[in-house]
Amino acid sequence: MIISVASGKGGTGKTTIAVNLALSLSDVQLLDCDVEEPNCHIFIKPVFKSRNAVFIPVPVVNQNKCDGCGRCQEVCVYNAVVVVNKKVLLFPELCHGCGSCTYFCPHKAIEEEKKEIGVIEIGKNGETQFVHGKLNIGMMMSPPVIRAVKKHINRKKTVIIDAPPGTSCPVITAIKDTDFVILVTEPTPFGLNDLSLAVEVVRKLGISFGVIINRSDLGNKKTDEYCAAENIPVLMRIPFSKKIAEIYSRGDSIVKVLPEYREKFQELYKKIEQNKNQPGIK
Amino acid sequence: MKQIVIISGKGGTGKTVIAGAFAALAKDKVMADCDVDAADLHLLLDPEIKQSHIFSSGVTAFTHKELCEGCGACRIVCRFDAIREDFTIDPISCEGCGFCSLVCPQNAIEMKINTSGKWFVSDTRFGPLVHARLGIAEENSGKLVSLVRQKAKEIAEEKNYRWVIIDGSPGIGCPVIASISGVDCAVVVVEPTLSGLHDAERVVDVTRHFNIPVKVIINKYDLNCDMTEKIECWSKDKNIQVLGKIIFDEAVVKSVVEGKTIIEYSNNQVAKTLRTIWRLIEEELERTN
Amino acid sequence: MKVAITSSGPTLQSNVDPRFGRCPYYIIYDTEDGSFKAVENKSSLAAGGAGIQAGQNISDMKVEAVITGNVGPNAFRVLSAASIKIYSGATGSVKDAIDKFKNGEYKETAGPDVESHFGMGRK
Numbered sequence: 001m002i003i004s005v006a007s008g009k010g011g012t013g014k015t016t017i018a019v020n021l022a023l024s025l026s027d028v029q030l031l032d033c034d035v036e037e038p039n040c041h042i043f044i045k046p047v048f049k050s051r052n053a054v055f056i057p058v059p060v061v062n063q064n065k066c067d068g069c070g071r072c073q074e075v076c077v078y079n080a081v082v083v084v085n086k087k088v089l090l091f092p093e094l095c096h097g098c099g100s101c102t103y104f105c106p107h108k109a110i111e112e113e114k115k116e117i118g119v120i121e122i123g124k125n126g127e128t129q130f131v132h133g134k135l136n137i138g139m140m141m142s143p144p145v146i147r148a149v150k151k152h153i154n155r156k157k158t159v160i161i162d163a164p165p166g167t168s169c170p171v172i173t174a175i176k177d178t179d180f181v182i183l184v185t186e187p188t189p190f191g192l193n194d195l196s197l198a199v200e201v202v203r204k205l206g207i208s209f210g211v212i213i214n215r216s217d218l219g220n221k222k223t224d225e226y227c228a229a230e231n232i233p234v235l236m237r238i239p240f241s242k243k244i245a246e247i248y249s250r251g252d253s254i255v256k257v258l259p260e261y262r263e264k265f266q267e268l269y270k271k272i273e274q275n276k277n278q279p280g281i282k
Numbered sequence: 283m284k285q286i287v288i289i290s291g292k293g294g295t296g297k298t299v300i301a302g303a304f305a306a307l308a309k310d311k312v313m314a315d316c317d318v319d320a321a322d323l324h325l326l327l328d329p330e331i332k333q334s335h336i337f338s339s340g341v342t343a344f345t346h347k348e349l350c351e352g353c354g355a356c357r358i359v360c361r362f363d364a365i366r367e368d369f370t371i372d373p374i375s376c377e378g379c380g381f382c383s384l385v386c387p388q389n390a391i392e393m394k395i396n397t398s399g400k401w402f403v404s405d406t407r408f409g410p411l412v413h414a415r416l417g418i419a420e421e422n423s424g425k426l427v428s429l430v431r432q433k434a435k436e437i438a439e440e441k442n443y444r445w446v447i448i449d450g451s452p453g454i455g456c457p458v459i460a461s462i463s464g465v466d467c468a469v470v471v472v473e474p475t476l477s478g479l480h481d482a483e484r485v486v487d488v489t490r491h492f493n494i495p496v497k498v499i500i501n502k503y504d505l506n507c508d509m510t511e512k513i514e515c516w517s518k519d520k521n522i523q524v525l526g527k528i529i530f531d532e533a534v535v536k537s538v539v540e541g542k543t544i545i546e547y548s549n550n551q552v553a554k555t556l557r558t559i560w561r562l563i564e565e566e567l568e569r570t571n
Numbered sequence: 572m573k574v575a576i577t578s579s580g581p582t583l584q585s586n587v588d589p590r591f592g593r594c595p596y597y598i599i600y601d602t603e604d605g606s607f608k609a610v611e612n613k614s615s616l617a618a619g620g621a622g623i624q625a626g627q628n629i630s631d632m633k634v635e636a637v638i639t640g641n642v643g644p645n646a647f648r649v650l651s652a653a654s655i656k657i658y659s660g661a662t663g664s665v666k667d668a669i670d671k672f673k674n675g676e677y678k679e680t681a682g683p684d685v686e687s688h689f690g691m692g693r694k
Contacts, residue, residue: 084626249476
């Protein structure tokens, strides 16, 4: 089963849940798809075995073969290819790598080159297999790096994906084609506002999901009321604890310092298995 | 006129609460909520929407099944896995490049204009707010963020305001880049955790990459004083001014629940620290004129 | 020859707009007969590549020189490739800018003055 952990609002506890769930189960692979700000490695402390660059294709023009016909500019919707004075100018930062210009050039004057946008690192700690991606500083788009991380999914394991915050394309790329989404929230107006957006996303993708309420005693009851009204299962509640905050702040995992939590996360997994195929949730 | 953006790298460090506080403290300003896919600032500012506009970010492919002969040329060329086995388009994966539409021998694929979201200009008790809502599962390439920035700047210039206060989003990708572009100061809110520092380092690298002046606020600092010290050392090493350290106080959550900025809710330690921080920002930025 | 001046409005009294890619109007002034026309800038709300699109549009209009406040790196590349001379740092009214240009008071700009995304919300 592939479980993704997402949230809408940042800072609700996705990484905490993903990491501690992974450490409480056996035969697990954890993928950190928050490639802009990956944090799981801080807690898992894996030994990395390999490191691969992630590339996207960018066009390059052979000016000798080019006659300035402008067909490349016609087919590019992103303003990444422009013909001025019969010369082709390329703007790689606007390019989406669709391949259209390369294909349609009547003189085969355009080729594709690889531009590095990020890196994937693979490793493990004990039983836990680990993969994460890092978007290079100054690069704009994370989905290609997220897709590269997900290429390493090992379906023989229980796979847990830590998704980025938000509700737009990076999150979609991370949670797409997973079997269950855990939405982590906090019971505050910000948390509820962003949770309802995240719920719309997950429903649009048609994936079963449930909610975890973190810092559950700091806020109001509206999140509980919302989940009840929308028939969304609340899988776990974690009250605010300065001890847990402190453990997190040092980069330690809850289940290591407070072993009683291991059982709670195993319970969580059982609940996910029960809720995975519920028609009422989709 | 000065523009300030509040960012963090990591989510949940307190950007919106701090942006709300600055909104309450600054005189003659426009607010801009650039966290367009999870906007929250309006929950503190209680805006009255005066203008509402549709935002279109591009096009999405659509297959007219009655014209399709199933040759599969579209699936061969699509690099984004956006064309299903039945040759219909998955609008969520489609990046609107139009390649499929150009190769289809039956002209069965139409490129339709997206309605990707909405943006608004509103009145609040603190002044005008420009905010937006990106549609569900839409691409967040920074275009809508840039639009919000542009409109906020236009209003500030029109009314001769002194400040544009921008609530940014987590991360380091194009929405963040669009929200920091050309500002006079980026304020990075760091929480005293290893993750918080790690993420702040990356977002500061982005500000340096684009030559944006940067300052730091350490929020909830007493949750780990050792980490706070580490952050202070790191800031010093990087030549970044720490504007202040804010104590953790459950009153902040209570103020959010009541829809108030912390400045309005209480004159506690948090509010006092924020007042001092804002005064520092005013002095610093008005000096570099 | 035709000269394009980035403008905040459609008349000679309008102020020079500091942004090449996202100004609302271009005033196209013909130095031979002193005539001018105001052209709306369709790239001003373009998603990416406003400077690129604007550069293309200006080149298509057979303009030989551009007078503006600032030019970003993408626009600079396009205008240079089109052999269009760039004069940046202009302020004041469009009419003032034209007079200064005719008096040879502007120097040609050697490189982009601002980073990309300048026109999106900077002072």
